[in-house]
Amino acid sequence: MSTPTLESPPAVPEEIASFTVTLSVRRFNPETDEDPHWENYDVEMYATDRILDALHKIKWEQDGSLSFRRSCAHGICGSDAMRINGRNRLACKTLIKDLDITKPVTVEAIKGLPLEKDLIVDMEPFFASFREVQPFLMAQNTPKDGKERIQTVAQRERFDDTTKCILCAACTSSCPVFWTDGQYFGPAAIVNAHRFIFDSRDENAAVRLDILNDREGVWRCRTTFNCTEACPRGIQVTQAIAEVKQAIMRGKP
Numbered sequence: 314m315s316t317p318t319l320e321s322p323p324a325v326p327e328e329i330a331s332f333t334v335t336l337s338v339r340r341f342n343p344e345t346d347e348d349p350h351w352e353n354y355d356v357e358m359y360a361t362d363r364i365l366d367a368l369h370k371i372k373w374e375q376d377g378s379l380s381f382r383r384s385c386a387h388g389i390c391g392s393d394a395m396r397i398n399g400r401n402r403l404a405c406k407t408l409i410k411d412l413d414i415t416k417p418v419t420v421e422a423i424k425g426l427p428l429e430k431d432l433i434v435d436m437e438p439f440f441a442s443f444r445e446v447q448p449f450l451m452a453q454n455t456p457k458d459g460k461e462r463i464q465t466v467a468q469r470e471r472f473d474d475t476t477k478c479i480l481c482a483a484c485t486s487s488c489p490v491f492w493t494d495g496q497y498f499g500p501a502a503i504v505n506a507h508r509f510i511f512d513s514r515d516e517n518a519a520v521r522l523d524i525l526n527d528r529e530g531v532w533r534c535r536t537t538f539n540c541t542e543a544c545p546r547g548i549q550v551t552q553a554i555a556e557v558k559q560a561i562m563r564g565k566p
Contacts, residue, residue, distance in 0.1 A: 334358045334414050336367055338379065339421035340431050349428070353417060360410035364397055364420065368404060368432075381432035388545060391481030395432050396421045401483040401543040423486035425495075439482045442498045446506035446524055451517035462514040475508040475553050477546040484540035484550050496529040500540035500550045503531055507553040511566050518566045526561045534558075 333355050341349040354371045365383055372379045384390040386405045393404040398412060398419055412418050426434040456462045478501060485491055485499035506525055510518045525531045531554055540550040560566050 329359055331357050331359050335417040337417040337419045341428055358409050362409045363405055364407045365393060365404040380430045391479035394423055394481040394483040396423055401487045403545045406545055425486045425492045442502040443505060446502050446521055448505040450515055452514055453516055464513055468513040472508050472511040474548055475504045477548050478504050483543045483545055487539040487543035490533050490535055497533045498530055503557055504550055504553050507557050522561050525557055531558050
């Protein structure tokens with residue numbers, strides 16, 4: 314007769330440690346404040362939490378008046394771009410464990426756009442520049458057989474990088490030229506122009522090149538690479554701007 318085996322007790326999962334993080338948030342209420350000011354909040358967090366989680370805890374548990382934009386919380390909508398420890402990032406993609414929490418984590422609105430409240434800026438100047446470069450396919454000719462416009466893999470790869478833009482304004486609001494010159498198109502608008510200038514299906518590249526061959530166009534770029542560093546999608550923004558400059562000099566993509 315076999316001896317019955319004793320089942321081992323189920324493993325107890327190790328408790329995940331939490332810790333207190335201090336967020337220093339630059340607040341501004343246009344109804345009561347003349348100038349922005351900093352306020353500190355202590356929040357209980359886990360290493361895998363994000364700055365967006367910390368902002369939610371502040372809003373839901375400490376101060377319901379804190380205002381910020383967010384939507385998908387997965388780095389796709391681009392609505393929660395802000396300056397975190399002096400760098401432009403998406404709050405939903407910035408993990409607590411990647412920051413130095415031995416001192417307060419600073420959170421403020423992105424620069425160069427009109428401040429509306431707390432972490433919210435007026436995005437209209439940004440979208441006005443975006444619209445001005447005509448970021449849509451323009452093709453007058455009817456495709457062969459009246460069907461889709463065919464591209465080779467190589468033709469698609471030519472502008473693949475700049476299709477990733479989510480219009481978060483992290484690149485544009487990291488640009489020192491944009492901070493000081495409100496008329497500059499900015500990196501994001503140029504990136505979205507690039508996406509169609511080098512699209513083999515588009516027939517109006519010359520129009521966009523002419524728009525960007527302006528004193529407030531690509532020639533205002535000083536190649537500081539701030540935009541490339543700030544892009545949460547990893548787009549080579551500075552390279553795209555350089556390619557548009559070269560296309561203007563050639564007179565064609």
